[in-house]
Amino acid sequence: MRPVIPYVTAALLFGLGVFGVLRRRNAVLVLMAVELMLNAVNLILVTADTTVRAQLPHSGQVFALFVIVLAAAEIGVGLAIVLQLYRLRASVAVDDVPLSEPPAQPAARTGDEVPR
Amino acid sequence: MTGADVLLLALGAVAVGAGALVVGTRHLVRAGLWLVVCLGALAGDYLVLTAELVAWVQVLIYVGAVVVLLLFAVMLTRAPIGASDDLDRPGWPAALIGGGSGLGLAVLLVDAFRWSRVQLPAAGTAERLGEQVFRSWVLPFEVLSVLLLAALVGAIVLSRTDIGRPGTPVADPVRPVPAGTPLDEGGRA
Numbered sequence: 001m002r003p004v005i006p007y008v009t010a011a012l013l014f015g016l017g018v019f020g021v022l023r024r025r026n027a028v029l030v031l032m033a034v035e036l037m038l039n040a041v042n043l044i045l046v047t048a049d050t051t052v053r054a055q056l057p058h059s060g061q062v063f064a065l066f067v068i069v070l071a072a073a074e075i076g077v078g079l080a081i082v083l084q085l086y087r088l089r090a091s092v093a094v095d096d097v098p099l100s101e102p103p104a105q106p107a108a109r110t111g112d113e114v115p116r
Numbered sequence: 117m118t119g120a121d122v123l124l125l126a127l128g129a130v131a132v133g134a135g136a137l138v139v140g141t142r143h144l145v146r147a148g149l150w151l152v153v154c155l156g157a158l159a160g161d162y163l164v165l166t167a168e169l170v171a172w173v174q175v176l177i178y179v180g181a182v183v184v185l186l187l188f189a190v191m192l193t194r195a196p197i198g199a200s201d202d203l204d205r206p207g208w209p210a211a212l213i214g215g216g217s218g219l220g221l222a223v224l225l226v227d228a229f230r231w232s233r234v235q236l237p238a239a240g241t242a243e244r245l246g247e248q249v250f251r252s253w254v255l256p257f258e259v260l261s262v263l264l265l266a267a268l269v270g271a272i273v274l275s276r277t278d279i280g281r282p283g284t285p286v287a288d289p290v291r292p293v294p295a296g297t298p299l300d301e302g303g304r305a
Contacts, residue, residue: 001120001236006161007225009128013135013154015218020139022210026203028189029144032151035182036135039158042174046167051234056252061167061240065249068170068177069260073267075182079189080274086193087277095205 006047014040027082027092031075038071120236123164131157142199148187155179166239 013036020033042064049060086092134154138147155178162171238244249257273279 001234002231003234004226004229005121005124005128007229008222009131011221011225012132012218014221015214016135016139018217019210019214022213023204023207025205028186028193029147029203032147032186033139036138039155043158043161046162046165046170050165050237056248058240058245058248061170061245062248062253064170065173066256066260068173072177072182073264075185076271077267079185080271082189083192084274092193
């Protein structure tokens with residue numbers, strides 16, 4: 001097995017992911033590009049497991065499993081944020097989001113600060 | 117070139133091609149479907165690299181859960197039939213940075229490994245990986261389960277509109293306060 005083949009595959013996938021994150025405007029497509037980058041890292045880990053003789057066997061594959069779980073958590077929270085953004089602004093374009101939101105006016109909500 | 121090399125080349129080409137279509141296509145839903153192809157080819161790569169358990173977990177979690185969630189999000193936000201023209205920014209800086217990082221990493225890795233060969237190790241079956249996870253890596257495993265729980269709670273808090281936002285009236289779960297009802301000093305209708 002020539003390890004350079006999966007390594008180059010992973011490098012190219014990572015480049016594609018970076019390109020997608022920077023290029024796409026739709027937040028869901030940005031998340032898909034992030035998934036590409038995470039998968040490139042996973043492929044590196046699994047390939048390194050075959051080329052590097054570590055003290056603990058199969059460390060790379062265990063790390064790949066951990067990264068998959070992290071990706072699942074990330075996608076859950078990320079999609080919740082995206083859906084909340086869509087509910088607030090009716091748009092998921094990431095370059096329409098203002099970086100500093102003016103604070104909400106507390107004028108009409110006088111009853112909120114009182115504890116129940 | 118052995119059979120494993122040919123398989124790795126073919127699956128890698130499929131994965132990179134499908135990945136290029138994920139970041140390049142102008143159809144929102146098709147991007148998700150190309151992502152399925154890319155992740156499936158990567159699962160095949162893992163199988164060739166003798167990472168059996170990782171391959172099946174990849175199919176189960178990525179193709180089964182993550183892509184379905186992404187497609188749900190596409191449908192819930194905006195699901196146009198046909199091509200959309202406003203998906204992309206002008207792409208020269210992105211192409212420069214993405215291409216630069218990808219090709220730079222590829223050159224580094226080619227320089228490090230050349231055309232060397234390695235023997236494939238023993239297969240990473242569920243038994244061997246389970247031994248490692250539950251012996252050497254059991255503490256990270258437990259921390260990860262706490263993190264999953266935190267992510268779950270966080271997603272719930274984010275998607276409920278009546279909690280978590282400062283200044284939101286605390287709604288009575290049985291009898292919601294109608295808008296415009298004057299509130300007394302206790303905050304109740």
